[in-house]
Amino acid sequence: ETGVTQSPTHLIKTRGQQVTLRCSSQSGHNTVSWYQQALGQGPQFIFQYYREEENGRGNFPPRFSGLQFPNYSSELNVNALELDDSALYLCASSLNGGSGNTIYFGEGSWLTVV
């Protein structure tokens, strides 16, 4: 148990729809990173939020957006869903960015786009 919880665990959406995924970080952590893991691939960094501000972004289009709240929980929003957005979305929390063994992952949200 890492103390990082994600919801929902599974969901199915139709192409063109919008989705919101949620993450509660481990107690005391102020940084949340989101990753996309497509089938057969490793997790790919989407973006990171530190103290409610975006603090780094990977190679993902603007239709991937996020929020971090004062309690440091976070949301990932994806607009105009495409079939290739089908993946496991992972949230990782840490303190002040974190490195190595101080980054804790949740169990992920499975998104299927049909």
Added chain:
Amino acid sequence: QKEVEQDPGPLSVPEGAIVSLNCTYSNSAFQYFMWYRQYSRKGPELLMYTYSSGNKEDGRFTAQVDKSSKYISLFIRDSQPSDSATYLCAMSAIQAGKSTFGDGTTLTVKP
């Protein structure tokens, strides 16, 4: 070319075998080197973590980092069926806040 390349597998070994999993990387800024285990597409579970070069041992697991060759390895001794999973290598720079992952190697240990 990807920053982190991992031997793709899949790998199938008999119980009790020694397993070697390997990754290479290109970014010299990487200082933290991690190995994660992932079961049935659940969240990655941190298995081993090394800072900079050297070896680290934890029970049946040994992680090696050779920064001069930009090469990392994970060795599993006396492999067990419960070790069957996908193993991901990951790396990060100091306080980078993000990790760069390999694509994983799926290991099956047969009884």
